Amino acid sequence: MSGDSMDDVRLDQPEDINYDHGEEILLGGNKKLVVLPGGSSHAASFQIEKEDHTLGNALRYFVNKNPDVEFCGYTIPHPSETKMNIRIQTWEDTSTTATDALRKGLTDMIEACDVISEKFADARDEFNAQNS
Known part of the structure; x- marks a missing residue:
C-alpha cells in the first residue's frame, strides 16, 4: 500500500454494490481488489491481488479490532498465486x-x-544527533 492513500480507493456505497456479480475496487487505477460474488452487505469476501500473509495477517488484526465485526479471516488460496482472500462478516444489528x-x-x-x-524517524534522528 505504499504511496497509496485512501483517496485512491474507490469503495462504492453499500446500496450501489451488486454482490451477486462482484464489484471491482481500484487502488491507484489498477484492478487490485475485487468483491467476490455471493456476499451480502454484512458478509463479503474480497480478493486482493499481489498480496500475501504480510498484509493478510495485519489487515485481519485491524479489521477484527472493530467491535462491529463478527468475523474476519484470510487465506492464500495457493502459494504459487499472488492472491489473498479475506472474508469479513459484521453483526446484522449494526449499520456497518x-x-x-x-x-x-x-x-x-x-x-x-x-x-x-x-x-x-524520530529515534533515528536522535541517534544520529547523539553520534555526530
Whole structure:
C-alpha cells in the first residue's frame, strides 16, 4: 500500500454494490481488489491481488479490532498465486457493512504504519544527533 492513500480507493456505497456479480475496487487505477460474488452487505469476501500473509495477517488484526465485526479471516488460496482472500462478516444489528469494515481496517492500518514510521524517524534522528 505504499504511496497509496485512501483517496485512491474507490469503495462504492453499500446500496450501489451488486454482490451477486462482484464489484471491482481500484487502488491507484489498477484492478487490485475485487468483491467476490455471493456476499451480502454484512458478509463479503474480497480478493486482493499481489498480496500475501504480510498484509493478510495485519489487515485481519485491524479489521477484527472493530467491535462491529463478527468475523474476519484470510487465506492464500495457493502459494504459487499472488492472491489473498479475506472474508469479513459484521453483526446484522449494526449499520456497518463488510465494505465499511474493510475500509476502516485499511485506514487504521495506514495510521498505525504512519505512527511507526514517525517514531522510527524520530529515534533515528536522535541517534544520529547523539553520534555526530
